[in-house]
Amino acid sequence: MAKLSYTSTPRSAPYIYKTFVDTLRELAEDEPDRTAFVFYDLQHVRSSLTRKELLDKATESAKKFVKMGVVKGTHVGVCMNNSFEMLILQTGLMMAGGIAFYFHTNLKDGSDVINMLNALKGELLIMDASPGDVNWNILDQIWPTRQERCSIIPSLKTIMFNGNWDPEIQSTSRKNVAAFFAEDIPEGVTFPQIQPEDTLVYLCTSGSTGVPKVVMYTHYSTMNWTKQTNARLGITGHSVWFCERTFSWAVGYPRTYLTDGTTRVFVDTRMTVAGKDVGFVADIIEKESCDAVTLPGYMAVDLTGRPELGPKFKNVKMIQLLGERVLKASVDKLQDILKCNQIMSYYGTTEHGAISSYITSVNSGDFEDGIVGEPLDGLEMKVVDDSGLVVPVGTSGELLTRATWRFAGYWGLTDQPSGGAVDALGWFHTGDIGHMRSDGNFVIDGRLREMVSIGSMKLFPWSIEKILKTLPGVATAFAVGVPDKRLKEVICACVVPKPESGLTAEDLEKFCSEKFVHESTGPVVGLKPKYHVLLDSVPLLASGKVNRRKIAEIAKEKLGLSAA
Structure with missing residues (x-):
């Protein structure tokens, strides 16, 4: 079996x-x-x-x-x-x-x-x-x-x-x-009695599905998943952790200090999102002797372009990458520049908190794009097909996870607080598609909503984007689905050119014609993009994640396409 x-x-x-x-x-x-x-x-x-x-x-x-x-x-x-x-x-x-x-x-x-x-x-x-x-x-x-x-x-x-x-x-x-x-401090004030299961805070999801959902967090859930994250990161009460994420997001909320007493070093997030102060941020990490650093995707990109900043990370024992699907090429560049042996690919959701991690210097398996490793202590993970049956190792399906510390529900939903995201057996449906490797590590292939449906075929954009990024003059690239009357969706290649590269949409179209076959061998459609669009910048969600929905909207507007 x-x-x-x-x-x-x-x-x-x-x-x-x-x-x-x-x-x-x-x-x-x-x-x-x-x-x-x-x-x-x-x-x-x-x-x-x-x-x-x-x-x-x-x-x-x-x-x-x-x-x-x-x-x-x-x-x-x-x-x-x-x-x-x-x-x-x-x-x-x-x-x-x-x-x-x-x-x-x-x-x-x-x-x-x-x-x-x-x-x-x-x-x-x-x-x-x-x-x-x-x-x-x-x-x-x-x-x-x-x-x-x-x-x-x-x-x-x-x-x-x-x-x-x-x-x-x-x-x-x-x-x-x-x-x-x-103001003067009032006398005789009595504070309410707070219980571990009481609601601590409401945090919004990133909005990658269109409308942010309001997630209810309790003291119990937040403290327990934070404890497991800290243990995996090697964070203690004597650690100094740099994390620029806003307090209004699950990763940035001051839970790490409130759980283990970890010293938190942070900045006004507008500093890092703008990307203009990467050198100063590196100075902070060196000056404060930070031994753990959390890097969202855009900060990792900033650092890979500044190899001279590597020595400023000499005290760092662990770098945590999160917020987006982590690519092997990014990890290789960071390891080469920062000389940090331990880089963690960290996976979690607003609803469930921390779920799993993969540490490059600890795990024996080979790193690959999208790897998120093994579950944290006290947590279960499985991959199921459309009917809810667990699939064999190596087979893709939806990733489900279960732990006692999952979220209490979405605000405003009374009959079914989880909005159907949690089933009768307590499994949280992440909406992520992935597979489990034979060595026990999980790999994220993409989001259900990121899949492009071309005719009867469903595909993720990663393999296309990997090729697009090899075109000289491309700073970054995305493949999104745009409406098509016959096939429902077709692929549009969207790239942000490097400054003064002179890259044109015609150059992109020619490149795609040279790299992709027009018709794929076998009973499937090809991956060759039908449309080609240049972007001025990468639209981001408030969380700092790439707003793929917005990229698709920009592409549709530029191309003059309406819904199929």
Whole structure:
């Protein structure tokens, strides 16, 4: 009988049954003067907080939130860039029992903010804004300063803005964060009792499927999957971890400190997304003696173009790659430049948290594109076909995973909180297509929604993109499906040219004609792209992942195609 694509990794330690509020206090009592967080702002100014300073400042904020009317379960919208203000406020909210939900502004009329606050019945909004800037104008759309009630968002009671403050425009509906911090600390405040299964935070999915879903996280789930991630990364309370991911995402949320007391070094994420400060970021990693570094895809690309920065990673023991399907070529370049033997391909989802990892210097199998390794302790993984049956090793299918710490559900869904993503046996359906190798390592082949359907054939774009990237003058390349009346979809090659390369769409079309056969041998259609489009830049989701849906929309618009 063929070996089935299922494996599990036993736990080596008991489950953790406490809250982040408990560990926040324990850490400050254990080593009050140990550095908890280090932050660099856009002006490259360094700030730091010790464990006791964080606890004290968060406790003060929590008391003020309670006085403001925050109770256990109050929904609070947070729209901020990484900063100490954001860290202190969200930690204080946690202690007061409030539940933060995070979002980003994309529309100048504020309609996306309004929709999110109404959907989650937000009572408090905390937002980066200063009088006269874009976000301030959005606040004016939401709640004009002279009004005492918000008719657009009936649940909203107060807005806090983090930015420049003019006392003359202060109103009962708007509070400045700096003024909030300066208020007298109220006496006689009682905090609610928080349980491990209580909701900790709401985190949105990346939106790669079109509409972000709001995932409910508990203290128990977040702490337990974080503990397993830390163990696999080799992170302890004495580690210094660089992670620039925003606090509003699962990877960036300050859970690593709140689980193990790990010193976290972070920056305003706008610094790294822009790609202009890669040298300064490398300086930070060297100066702070970081021994663990998390690199989203765009930072890895930035570093591979700067080999002179390699020596600045001399203290790094582990580099964690995440957010996108990891390619062997990227790992080889990083190992050559950074001289770091251990590079981890890390796999997880917003709903499930950490799932698996593959470490280049530990695993015996050969690294290949998309490898995500073996499950973390206490977790099961399997691959199933369309009917739900486990497939033999080496056969592709949907990847399912199961653990006690999966998400509590999606906000707003009552009859079926998981929205069908979790089946009756507790298996979470990731929506990723992959296979299990004979050595027990799993490989991600792609997303169900990334598959291109050409006639009766379904294919992933990776093999096409690999060829497109070999064309001289191409910075990066994508293959997406665009509408076709006969075949439902056909392939469009979309490339971003290197600056001053002079690459044209005609050059791309000629290259494809030289590299791909027009008709494939056998009963399948060929992989040759039918259309060829040049992109000015790569559209990204708020998470930093490539927005393939947007690339397909741009291609359709440029080509003048409508839905099939």
